[in-house]
Amino acid sequence: MDSTKRFRAFLLILILTLSYCTTSVSSNHHGENQDDGTSKLVGELIDWMLAKGGSMDPRVEMRRWNPQDPTSYFGAFVNAPVKKGELLLKIPGAIKIQVEDPSIQDDWDYDEQVCQLSWMLKTEYELGDDSDYAPYINYLKAQPFGQIPAMWSNVGQHLLFEVQGDWSIHDFETQGEGEDIVMWLWKSFEPNCMFRNDTLNPFYIAMAVQRGYDIALIPVYDMLNHYNGDKVNSITRPSIYDKDGFGVYALRDLKAGEELFYSYHACPDCRDTIDIWGTPEMLRDFGFVEQYPHRFHLKKNGTIFVDEVVADDGSKSYVATCRDGECPRKEWVTEEMEYLQNVERKQIAKSKSFIPKYEYETIKQYHKALTVALDAVLPLCT
Template identity: 30%
Template sequence: MHARRFAASITLLLSNHRIHASNSEDADTLTSNLIQWVRGSGGFVSDKIAFRHINDDPTAPRGVFAVQDIDDGETLAIIPWDLIIKSPERAAGKVHDRWSHDDCGVIEETLKAMTASEDDITPYGKYLLSQPLNYTVGFWTEAGQDLFVRLTGGILYENNTLPPTDIDDQLIWEFEKVCDGDVTDPMNVQAAMLVRARSDYEYMVPIYDMFNHDNGKYNIQHKFNPYTSPLEETGYGVITTRKINAGEELYNSYNRCNICDGYFDWFGTPEVFQHYGFVENYPQRWLFDLARVKVELTAQDDGQVKVKFLVPPSKRGIDVLSKELLRLNDFANKYQHKSYAELGMRGLEWNSMWEYYDAIYAALTYITESTEPLVDDVWALGDDWWVQEGTTKEGEDDHTVRKTSGDEL
């Protein structure tokens, strides 16, 4: 029996923009001041949108909602160049071949924004300062990371069996090695984590980072491509992708946006959790290198979850994932009755880990119970077996395909 219950519809544990304020009024004030600051600095925030708790539940994360009907293609926000946090060299028009240089600058500028004096701190600096501490797995305590890696079937600092295959966050490594950053200082580490979790390209953009992620309900997009547009002239724009009715929530996509070409194919639910700190709602994409299984899960109107194999599954692969289900049961039986305190973890890490456990257990259950015909074709392919025609090619971006030769299984 499955040791923990999972639901067909998985809700967000931790929104990217849950405000770590002492009460709802504090959070409302932070948001209101941020909007007024953008408007007062020459920017635009539509009066047809409001920032509030989902379902008006004060314990729920916040979202951006339409308070009036909004036309297709209508502008929701324009953020002036001067309000965007970026590296000083990027601000001066210099472009580096290596991302690390701009990493250093944007982390340092984010740190400055959060640690400015009371007289100088901006509403965006206060907003960033209010975010939960170290909420992505690459920034958890060592005890929290160790248990999460055990969940995925690996050993800390070595490759895992299940995704995400590597929780080590290279951004904090770059911050220490390339930027000479002090990783013993909690505020420095928090700045690095916020850049990982909230930046778009190499920019920290107020307002833009307040839209929730949902690939099934994605209805906004960039007005200007930050990779190619002169943002110092245009500002950072957000528009709708269809007509929005009053009361609807406005959603972004963190991996399938209109400029997310490099992330579209392989960056799925495990990577969203690793980079942004939450389990996404359906649809979900899962890529299991060890079993050469790649699927998309979508919730149907009747509450059932549909499994779409993006690569034909094999008996060998399904057998591997069935064994992983048994191992996950053993993991839950061993740890679920313990407390996070006795394991040396934080409560945020404990809750987030079990949320991910439920998601991956559900995914493996749906996959292994599928009646899809099984063929062995995938094992005749190379290490780029997971690539779909016309999309990402092996070697681009950050995905590393684990070797899956017969000797390793």
Template identity: 30%
Template sequence: MISRLIALCMVVGGPLGLMLMGSVSANEMEHAVAQIEWLEKRGGYFNPKLSFAPLGSLPSAAKGVFTTEDIKQGETLLVLPQSAILGSGKESFERDHDFCETARNLLRQYRLGEKSEYWPYVNHVFSNNIRGRLPSQWSDEGKELLKFIKTDDLKPWKPTGVSYRGRCKDDDYEDPLIEDAYFITLSRSWDDKLLPVYDMMSHRNGNWTNVDSNSAHRGKDIVVFAVRDVKAGEQMYLSYNECSDCENYAYTYGLPDLVKDYGFVEQYPQRWIFPGPGKPMVFDLDVKDGLDGKPELYVTWRRNSKPKKKRKEEKIEFLEVHLDRLDMIKDKVYEEAMKLRDHERSVNLEFYETMKTALKYGIADSRGEPIKQVVCMEPTCEVQ
């Protein structure tokens, strides 16, 4: 274990190597190495050109997967045999039922301790479980502010109403950690499947996506591969709503859904879905270099949903009503946010500002009007 840990840390040179040695604790690295060794013992594969690094300076920062060398399109990154996939332990044709069984199975494996055949993975996910990350785990004040910003007219309809007992209709399961197991499963699973190591890769759409896999639901080994050439030092990103196993999520699952299920505001490109009158309006808000070399935002409409013809003004008015509402509640939002814990405050304010930006750009693009950008910094851009 120690020799593998040293090798994994030293394989990366330059700034990334410093991040690994200086910012990822020995305990976290041991968890990563233990998972990789466990995976390989079960017949899996971990590409030696990959390594781990934190995504921020805080001790609680999530970890990402990065490349240490160039990787070619189609190159295999991970192989997860069926024996490494943690599922419900029971076969059925109802994924929602199986999801609940997977949460229960995850907790059973944790209670087994080192006797569990999945222990390196289970130990990792419970050790890194931070309560309060997802909106449904927030304080009552944080939940109310998020619902106040989103309003009942916009999806997801219940951004803070997620729980084991609510979804699984099981009031008799008495283990106090069942809700923890549920939220771990919610934020890490492919429906009813938990995929060790693969779930350490972060989400980002557009040209940033460089990873995909075959389906986790066809009884075959999971092969994770590069979808394009990847340069050394790049972060590995998969898509949570445009992957090969994402079914119909692409145009029904957007930024607010990611906030609900994962507790973060999506980086650009952001997928926005506004119901409006008639067919939903779906667009991506992305950033590019402008003619002057400065970053600027632009809109790409999806599913031919740009407001036009007979219902154009009606749809634009729907967006304008929500933009006006957000402008009116700004002081209230910031006043209430200042009373919250750091994570609840930052997610609420990022969500508020980025929704305002999305609405402004959706309206302007629908009307063919330019927007003067004052400054553009992820995850939000100030506009006038």
């Protein structure tokens, strides 16, 4: 489809969904930023974890990034220096919602794991206060609906679809480029998972993906935020899937005020995700554009790594490398750069008033990440 036809199709979707968007923009918030009583729910969640045999070092605080700002995000922070190797959190096995370990069943794949976990989550939601996991369920109920792209508005999904283009390694044989980052949930879980004796609301699948670890939902631990590179400062032992639980330890010496981070795709239990997950997949599964370094696994053009370099004067530059020295073709990179420029000029710049704020800002961040990656890798291409 040429750019004119693509833009006309985009305008048609904008018109058809205008009534939806005008009622959704003002109510679409990033849930961890909402002043919705979450602080109280977090306190109850931690008390429940402690009562179940867990522990939390007194130097660890689960709080908002800015304690004076009730709209800033939640995370785990240390309020005093910590030495490398010290135990910070003990997560008891009793608080995890976890399906049977699929490692002994060769025919269990990722989709089946998520499906089973989603049905378990649905059961606990329906039990409400009678659930053995009630403090965690109450916390989850306060989280945002629609954070991952699969649950976005139609117009937000369409614009992301346009931006995504041909970037992801994952190919679900969809009809259009980039559709996997938007439509994968439906293609992976409907009808095999959503309609088993009953109807499973896609909300449960989305929540199991966004908050889960393949076969487990892990309260409190899932409040640690993601980072890559040298920002990662925590590590788990033994496996997070251990039936008796696990500990979270300082990976290095920590200074007072530091936030605890771990990598969602480069961790001891992440298996092969380091080779198939990158920045696009992080957006797909968690609904945000990760901080640098970035990684892009391309269908036909290898893998690009991009990192941010901050000079003493605060200026930033970006450095790219290619896996095994195999960089994309120069012709492909220049074509993609031109394509992204057209998308920014013809669609992103004209869409702000039609798309929920969080979706629009996330799409802009993702577009910039792709543009920076192409610009950084171009000098390496032939």
